[in-house]
Amino acid sequence: MKQSFKGWDAVLASLSTVVAEQHELEKAHGPAAAQLNVGQRASLVKISTSLATSPGMIIADEVGMGKTRIAVALAKAVINAGGRVAILVPPGLGFQWQKALLEGGLSATGLVRSLAAYQQAWQPQGQGKEAAPWFEQPVVLVSHGLTNWRLGDAASAWRWGLLPELLAQWRKKTRERLPNGYKSVRRGSETDSYKAMQDAARDIANATPIDETHPGWRRLTQISEAVPWSAGVWDSASYGNREDLRKPLQQAVGMGLGVFDLIIADEAHRNRAPESALSALLGTVMLAANDARRLVLTATPVELNAKQWQDILSRIGLDPVKVAGLSQIIEEYAAAALRLRQVWRTSEAARLDYARLATIFKRELAPFLVRRDKREDETVRLFQRHTGRPLSDYREQREIVVETEKLAPAWRQAVCVAESLSLVARQSTHGMAKRLRLTLANGHGIACLMDQIRRIEADGAQEKDDEIQSTQDTAPAGRAVGKVVADNDDKRAARAKWWLNALGRVFDDGGESLFDHPAIQAAVEAIEEVTQQGGKVLVFGRFSIPMHALTALLNAREMLRRIEKDLPWPQAKVHLEEWKVAHQIDELSALRAAQLQLGTKVDFAVLDDLLKQRYESEQGRRETVRKHLLETLEHGMQALEPAQKSAIYQVFLAFCESEAQWLQMEIKKGPHPSVLIARALSDLLGEADREHGALAYAQAFCELFDAMGGQNEENDDADQDKVQRKRWEVLWQRLQVEYNNPEGGFARLMVGATRQPTRRLLQAAFNRQYSYPKVLVAQSLVGREGLDLHKACRTVVLLHPEWNPGVVEQQIGRVDRLGSQWGTDVRAAIEAGVSAEAIPRITIRPVIFRGTYDEYNWEVLQQRWDDLRAQLHGVVIPPRLVEAEYQALAQELTALAPSFSPGKS
Numbered sequence: 043m044k045q046s047f048k049g050w051d052a053v054l055a056s057l058s059t060v061v062a063e064q065h066e067l068e069k070a071h072g073p074a075a076a077q078l079n080v081g082q083r084a085s086l087v088k089i090s091t092s093l094a095t096s097p098g099m100i101i102a103d104e105v106g107m108g109k110t111r112i113a114v115a116l117a118k119a120v121i122n123a124g125g126r127v128a129i130l131v132p133p134g135l136g137f138q139w140q141k142a143l144l145e146g147g148l149s150a151t152g153l154v155r156s157l158a159a160y161q162q163a164w165q166p167q168g169q170g171k172e173a174a175p176w177f178e179q180p181v182v183l184v185s186h187g188l189t190n191w192r193l194g195d196a197a198s199a200w201r202w203g204l205l206p207e208l209l210a211q212w213r214k215k216t217r218e219r220l221p222n223g224y225k226s227v228r229r230g231s232e233t234d235s236y237k238a239m240q241d242a243a244r245d246i247a248n249a250t251p252i253d254e255t256h257p258g259w260r261r262l263t264q265i266s267e268a269v270p271w272s273a274g275v276w277d278s279a280s281y282g283n284r285e286d287l288r289k290p291l292q293q294a295v296g297m298g299l300g301v302f303d304l305i306i307a308d309e310a311h312r313n314r315a316p317e318s319a320l321s322a323l324l325g326t327v328m329l330a331a332n333d334a335r336r337l338v339l340t341a342t343p344v345e346l347n348a349k350q351w352q353d354i355l356s357r358i359g360l361d362p363v364k365v366a367g368l369s370q371i372i373e374e375y376a377a378a379a380l381r382l383r384q385v386w387r388t389s390e391a392a393r394l395d396y397a398r399l400a401t402i403f404k405r406e407l408a409p410f411l412v413r414r415d416k417r418e419d420e421t422v423r424l425f426q427r428h429t430g431r432p433l434s435d436y437r438e439q440r441e442i443v444v445e446t447e448k449l450a451p452a453w454r455q456a457v458c459v460a461e462s463l464s465l466v467a468r469q470s471t472h473g474m475a476k477r478l479r480l481t482l483a484n485g486h487g488i489a490c491l492m493d494q495i496r497r498i499e500a501d502g503a504q505e506k507d508d509e510i511q512s513t514q515d516t517a518p519a520g521r522a523v524g525k526v527v528a529d530n531d532d533k534r535a536a537r538a539k540w541w542l543n544a545l546g547r548v549f550d551d552g553g554e555s556l557f558d559h560p561a562i563q564a565a566v567e568a569i570e571e572v573t574q575q576g577g578k579v580l581v582f583g584r585f586s587i588p589m590h591a592l593t594a595l596l597n598a599r600e601m602l603r604r605i606e607k608d609l610p611w612p613q614a615k616v617h618l619e620e621w622k623v624a625h626q627i628d629e630l631s632a633l634r635a636a637q638l639q640l641g642t643k644v645d646f647a648v649l650d651d652l653l654k655q656r657y658e659s660e661q662g663r664r665e666t667v668r669k670h671l672l673e674t675l676e677h678g679m680q681a682l683e684p685a686q687k688s689a690i691y692q693v694f695l696a697f698c699e700s701e702a703q704w705l706q707m708e709i710k711k712g713p714h715p716s717v718l719i720a721r722a723l724s725d726l727l728g729e730a731d732r733e734h735g736a737l738a739y740a741q742a743f744c745e746l747f748d749a750m751g752g753q754n755e756e757n758d759d760a761d762q763d764k765v766q767r768k769r770w771e772v773l774w775q776r777l778q779v780e781y782n783n784p785e786g787g788f789a790r791l792m793v794g795a796t797r798q799p800t801r802r803l804l805q806a807a808f809n810r811q812y813s814y815p816k817v818l819v820a821q822s823l824v825g826r827e828g829l830d831l832h833k834a835c836r837t838v839v840l841l842h843p844e845w846n847p848g849v850v851e852q853q854i855g856r857v858d859r860l861g862s863q864w865g866t867d868v869r870a871a872i873e874a875g876v877s878a879e880a881i882p883r884i885t886i887r888p889v890i891f892r893g894t895y896d897e898y899n900w901e902v903l904q905q906r907w908d909d910l911r912a913q914l915h916g917v918v919i920p921p922r923l924v925e926a927e928y929q930a931l932a933q934e935l936t937a938l939a940p941s942f943s944p945g946k947s
């Protein structure tokens with residue numbers, strides 16, 4: 043744990059060089075040649091200058107503006123100056139951060155997501171080679187959920203043994219002897235996992251210098267003074283949640299990660315509560331150098347109210363007194379912005395007060411905050427120049443309206459029942475009623491409420507997230523649900539149960555009724571309107587069963603269309619009971635519903651035969667591809683960029699070796715490698731594989747390998763041939779699992795249970811214009827942050843609109859990013875000379891039941907969105923509220939809005 047950091051002046055000098063080099067690259071070869079654009083370079087200068095004196099900085103760039111690249115560039119400069127960097131990321135984003143680090147010239151061994159992953163740094167790596175301890179690695183990726191430990195009476199000793207072992211080793215180092223009774227009380231040392239923790243403790247103690255100024259020495263001294271050597275340290279119950287030894291164990295784990303000069307927290311708006319896992323990481327686990335700095339990344343530092351600024355400001359390490367002072371200024375500004383929106387046309391006093399507080403707000407937060415928004419995006423500016431619309435109009439919101447009075451009688455009854463439950467559920471302790479109450483407390487409307495009559499355990503994580511969200515803010519005023527009041531009144535419970543039974547009668551025919559759910563029907567029509575014109579659609583929902591129903595119905599309808607048109611469909615038969623998802627949602631049920639809806643003439647008695655014919659016809663084409671696959675890939679590899687070829691060629695050779703071995707088997711075992719790879723590549727290329735040649739296949743092979751997690755999953759460079767063989771084996775194993783997937787191809791589902799490799803493959807395929815899936819249905823909790831889904835899609839459907847504008851911003855941000863399909867379409871439209879009205883926009887389509895809680899919820903969400911835009915987007919007066927005669931005044935007020943863009947400061 044030797045500290046060799048040269049200081050922040052060295053970082054500033056390094057970044058100045060980087061910025062100059064990037065500027066020259068852009069000047070000589072155009073914007074595409076520079077890895078960092080003008081705004082990102084300006085942010086780096088501002089951040090590095092501020093960090094010379096401030097404890098931390100917030101990068102609050104709008105979603106899709108490239109925050110990660112800025113953070114990687116800063117991390118590299120710190121490492122070049124001899125420092126160490128920790129990057130705290132949500133569990134599902136480790137892969138994307140590893141990729142970003144590689145693109146920035148850095149690498150990380152893997153994501154430290156658990157105690158098992160943590161102790162792997164002290165596990166034997168084979169042939170006598172050992173992995174480097176975490177504290178010796180210059181950059182370490184740590185999961186937000188690292189400290190989500192299930193410890194208690196039954197916990198294995200290796201899970202908590204680091205603390206007593208570290209205490210023993212530290213005493214041995216400082217007092218030259220082990221504690222009394224150490225050998226007699228030690229347990230579990232016969233397992234490899236426990237031995238790894240013993241090795242970790244020994245290495246940590248040996249690497250920590252006897253130096254009172256060293257952070258490691260201070261922490262170990264603090265732990266040893268706070269934790270007495272007694273039988274309690276060997277009692278697993280002492281490490282349970284909220285038990286006395288939980289925090290010292292967290293501190294001990296942090297010692298193994300080492301001392302950091304820069305701590306980066308991605309998606310820092312998550313888990314705002316002081317007792318959350320991310321708070322524990324920042325406040326207890328991570329060990330900071332004496333001159334360390336923090337950098338937090340979040341597009342939504344504030345989502346619901348101005349008080350949330352306190353959480354983010356605290357996470358960059360500001361003094362509590364300073365945070366309190368800033369919080370008062372922020373609240374005064376937010377109140378002035380709200381008052382201005384109410385009386386901006388008539389009150390000069392409100393306008394002057396806003397102008398004064400906007401100046402103070404900007405001055406006080408500027409040392410700690412950088413934010414670029416889409417007003418700086420060149421494509422957005424291009425859109426404005428050619429359409430004459432306000433900058434914010436590059437997005438359009440078009441509700442998918444369900445007219446309640448036009449529904450079938452049973453569904454009208456269901457809506458009335460659901461509206462009744464919106465009141466009764468507040469007063470009941472019935473289990474289902476509680477879930478419905480939480481649904482409404484979070485602002486979710488009638489469509490979601492009716493879905494709650496069905497649920498599966500897999501949705502527990504989504505429900506837990508909803509509960510966390512609901513504690514961060516009260517529900518909307520007026521008709522919204524207020525504080526949950528426990529009430530055991532039997533009559534109220536009986537009344538809630540009666541209404542629940544009435545609602546359940548709509549679903550008496552099992553899952554098939556969900557195919558006729560008004561929200562699902564309306565969503566299907568809106569989705570197909572886009573896909574039938576060649577577009578892709580990203581759908582966000584919340585609960586698995588209605589999302590499964592939507593996915594199954596979309597696939598069934600597309601299958602029947604393609605059968606009627608004599609087009610191929612990647613399926614040889616109808617999946618029956620063995621493919622059932624839950625509650626009668628299976629493919630045959632979906633096909634029956636689709637046939638009724640479309641009025642198709644397809645005969646189900648011969649459907650399997652028709653599918654088989656189409657499938658075999660397509661298989662014939664794929665067989666031609668397979669026969670020449672190795673040759674095609676070999677030619678394509680030669681045309682790759684040198685760096686790309688060097689990263690993939692050995693994997694390709696391992697694939698060739700596996701193919702040869704399979705062909706030599708007398709008794710064939712497992713799938714034919716070329717057959718499966720050919721299928722995977724054809725699926726990834728989609729219709730494009732009919733037109734493109736060897737280079738396209740080689741690039742798809744690289745993308746397939748990258749998506750399935752083959753890159754940078756271990757850090758053993760002793761024998762590159764064996765490393766590449768191992769990477770191929772990982773790819774091969776994951777592909778076999780993926781292609782046993784029962785889901786259809788046109789629409790795919792991504793929920794909490796979806797495996798990480800599958801998620802990455804879905805992401806890669808969705809980002810290709812011609813490949814399946816055309817529709818990606820993502821659970822809100824899973825897909826709203828971190829994923830890049832923008833390269834072939836510019837339409838977002840909100841099956842269950844959220845209550846939190848920050849969450850909705852994150853959802854829309856999956857398609858509203860640098861290098862998006864929308865940007866490509868805008869430039870193409872302008873070059874083609876289309877009219878201003880026809881220039882495409884990013885489309886957001888919420889599903890709304892007219893005249894019900896849904897409509898009210900959408901109005902409240904819009905109001906909250908206005909508050910968010912006033913603080914972060916510089917849109918003080920929403921364009922939808924501005925009449926023509928007040929345009930000039932609205933523009934004057936917008937110009938007063940605080941900007942934290944480094945290019946405008």
